[in-house]
Amino acid sequence: VTFSYTIDATVHTITRVRIAIMGKKTIRDLGEFGAIDRIKKLLPTADNVVEGIGDDCAVVRVGAQLLLLSCDASIEGVHFDQAYMPPKEIGWKAATAALSDIAAMGGTAKFALVTLAAPSTTEETLIEALFQGIAEAATACGAVVVGGDMTSNPSGIILDISVIGEPTKDGRYLTRSGAQPGDLLAVTGHPGESAAGLHAFQRNNEAPALQAAHCIPTARIAEGQYFASHTDVHAMLDSSDGLLQDAAHIAKASDLGLNIDSAKLPISSTLQEYARAQDVTPESYALNGGEDYELIIALAPQDAEKRIAEFNKTFDIRLNIVGTFTDAHTKVLVDGAPTKTQGYQHFQTPD
């Protein structure tokens, strides 16, 4: 008894010393998803909240109607750099990132609200160009901007865009949970190109196609609706933080594991060439690069080939199988080997 008490006391002392050295826990210690888990516990919910915090959109019931709600912030110095992106593209991308969360549920985009914070010295033409980009992205998705807020911010431009959408006509939408063991992991387009484009900007390399993928991504609204209206698609999200990390979110929400087959990653010849020239593997861009806004789905293995053939006939982007969901809870593997997700982590880099 005395002995174990001594151990307890020692552990207690060590813990106190550690706290004294390390100081108070910060949001960096918690990480984005740890912080969300904490906040979730503080916020009461209500009967008409169908899907609360934790997915790409919240789903709420207003009368007989289900609505999809989300918002997304784009911060100068974090999400964009005016040295690389003209203001119209900054607006386009900020709106697309928000609208992509509607696509990620399989919804139709309806309305957007825009909060703009900017230094008081910001030129009128820059503000107009931002909103031209926002308007074009919203129009491309069938949404209209119906309001917002404007405030000054001495330290740069912030766009925070809220979006409101509807599920499919028969009230269907897809969440991150619902994947089954044996489901195939599939992704649209060419993940990794946006990150390679950013790399090209930062190194002053010439890579127009990759740079365009970084600046003017597309929200996959029609593709998302297609997936939500077919019952063999079990789960979905959009790739904003990197294929590996985002696919792992489906695995976690569905209480499954995941194995990605790196040989199946849909790497374009453009990305292949760029990565080779930079002495980086194209697979690392495809697995870890963020901001592609492609759709990642869990697809039932039965008739998957048919589903993929039909998708590829219907849309001008390709759907590719890149892995399998397994029953090994939250174990994320690449080519059968354990891996650390390296996608974008907010709060993990110094301010």
Ligand SMILES: [Mg+2]
């Ligand atoms: Mg998302």
